[in-house]
Amino acid sequence: MLLCLCATSSACTNVCHRYGGEDVELSENEVTHLIIFKKTRKMNKKELAAQVAGKTGIIHADASKTIDAVFGSIRESLENGELVSIKEFGRFSVMQRAARNGINPSTRQAIVIAARKVIKFSPSKKLTVK
Numbered sequence: 090m091l092l093c094l095c096a097t098s099s100a101c102t103n104v105c106h107r108y109g110g111e112d113v114e115l116s117e118n119e120v121t122h123l124i125i126f127k128k129t130r131k132m133n134k135k136e137l138a139a140q141v142a143g144k145t146g147i148i149h150a151d152a153s154k155t156i157d158a159v160f161g162s163i164r165e166s167l168e169n170g171e172l173v174s175i176k177e178f179g180r181f182s183v184m185q186r187a188a189r190n191g192i193n194p195s196t197r198q199a200i201v202i203a204a205r206k207v208i209k210f211s212p213s214k215k216l217t218v219k
Contacts, residue, residue: 167208179212 132140134156142152163181166173173181188204 175213177213177215179210179216182209182211183207184209 134153138149138153138156141147141156142149145152147155163173167181167183170183183206186205186207189202191200191202192198193200
């Protein structure tokens with residue numbers, strides 16, 4: 090017997106729900122597939138909006154607009170060089186990467202990789218992935 094691996098709300102679209110999310114008999118190959126799928130599963134914006142809508146009781150369209158507004162505000166702050174800190178989640182900051190030497194993998198010629206700004210995320214100590 091195997092319980093649904095994702096143990097999420099009804100908005101879940103994981104492959105384990107093709108079995109109804111209940112205890113079912115699975116072959117060893119199917120169990121391996123589900124475990125690998127769970128480890129590599131990525132949530133997209135549509136799924137995030139569905140989860141937010143389910144937890145807050147707002148409609149999906151409003152949840153999607155809220156997510157756009159939050160990410161847009163974070164993006165604007167980072168573009169202005171500001172630090173974005175979200176309590177119990179983490180901190181976003183802009184870091185300057187220096188120019189460096191590299192090798193073009195297709196031609197094996199030495200190249201100079203230009204300096205650039207990158208976004209760094211530092212998770213808070215309270216943020217844990219189970």
